[in-house]
Amino acid sequence: MAYNITLIPGDGIGPEIVAEAVKVLDKVADKFNHSFLFTKILMGGCSIDEYGVPLTDEAIEIAKNSDAVLLGAVGGNVGNSRWYDVAPNLRPEAGLLKIRKELQLFANLRPAYLYKELQKACPLKEEIIGDGFDMVIVRELTGGLYFGERETKKVNGVETAIDTLSYNENEIRRIAIKAFEIAMKRRKKVTLVDKANVLDSSRLWRKVVAEVSKEYSEVELVYMLVDNCAMQLVMNPAQFDVILTENMFGDILSDEASMITGSIGMLSSASLGKSKLGLYEPSHGSAPDIAGQNKANPIATILSAAMLLRYSLNLTKEADAIEEAVAKVLSEGYRTVDIADSDCEKIVGTKEMGSLIADRI
Known part of the structure; x- marks a missing residue:
């Protein structure tokens, strides 16, 4: 079956972590015989640069006509960014508030679970x-x-x-x-x-x-x-x-x-309303200080993609497969730098973590 998913890579590390979630979703599609059709829209600072506003009406319409929305992160350094020397309704985060309102998403779900393997990082x-x-x-x-x-x-x-x-x-x-x-x-x-x-x-x-x-x-x-x-x-x-x-x-x-839970890079979230359409995003910010360095932890975004499958698409087995793959990779000792302890010998980057999880689905 085909599903339409709107992607909002956003700012900072957003494009990197969304790319890894897409990698995992593509593996799910192959294994479970689905088709995920991805459409990218701009929101946040990148939209301000392109259109002068954090979220356009056209972007909202694309999101409304999809089955689910997957977001990376928006914004930059508040004290050191051209995006913040403007009225509050024109700042990057205003796009996030606007899309939540337009999609009528009134409930935000944020699971917080401590993996046994990450107890040292707690x-x-x-x-x-x-x-x-x-x-x-x-x-x-x-x-x-x-x-x-x-x-x-x-x-x-x-x-x-x-x-x-x-x-x-x-x-x-x-x-x-x-x-x-x-x-x-x-x-x-x-x-x-x-x-x-x-x-x-x-x-x-x-x-x-x-x-x-x-x-x-x-x-x-x-x-x-x-x-x-x-x-x-x-x-x-x-x-x-x-x-x-x-x-x-x-x-x-x-x-x-x-x-x-060990790191803000582990916390996924779902924003839901009365319909099946939901917005899924990691709970962390755009981390512009590490953007483009292959250091960001993509797990929260990947787990958000699992929530997308579970709550918007009703694909429970597929969501379970992603969550089990994350647990397996952690049990094998792989860590991004934010969740690694001093004894860790398997520190990997953003792309490597995404590939490891995809490979275990």
Whole structure:
């Protein structure tokens, strides 16, 4: 069967890691008798250079008419880039916010799993790691501070910046349902992370999520303040199954979770809506300091491609094959530099890691 996949290589290391994911997807297509038709579009700094905007309407239409979208990374060095000396809506990351909104992707799934082979790369002590951890962070993606009204103005002669955080019950309910559905397929525990001791928006989250939880009596619901959650992630990560939270909290916590897996280069993600169309991307940034040097870890992007197969194309066996290939390569001792310990003798580059994983499918 043929599937249309939109590719957004993006900026920095984006083109390199997307190329390796495509290499793996091509191997899947050969082995399982599928046809993946790839169409590239520009987004981020490269789109600004070409068109003057981070994402064109034409690019959005191509993405909308595909079965899934695979993204590398967008942006550059904020303090040292021509892309940032402009209005916020013209900066590279504005393209990412726009495509999420246009594709109506309100749920971001970020698995954080510690491979046994990478325990030495985990910065936590062995007694904290224990038998490892396996969690999914479900982050609301189209509301909150990132999409609220904002302005900078003079107030009584003092320059003042205002960012508005707002959520309505419908936005909260739909992401809560996603989280509980995921929990039902896992260990049946949802931890709602908020700041309900301070924020009205968090208190609404608690009210709506409690209502949703009544429809999932098998799932345990736990409430946790965001500052405590940040601490618990490095004290006892194994306690978490599904973490449900709002946009900004999820952005921060998922990066923290990625580091305790050994490297942010290991964390995949899926952004989903009501339809099968989803946007899949690694959780790390564009890393312009190592772009073009064959140093980037492509595993997060390759695992994102596996999520693409699983959630948008319903190709479960094929997704399993990619994840098993990644585990096999790691078990054989191969590492990119970001996940290598001092004793590692099999350090490989971006291209080599992609080829190794493809060869084991």
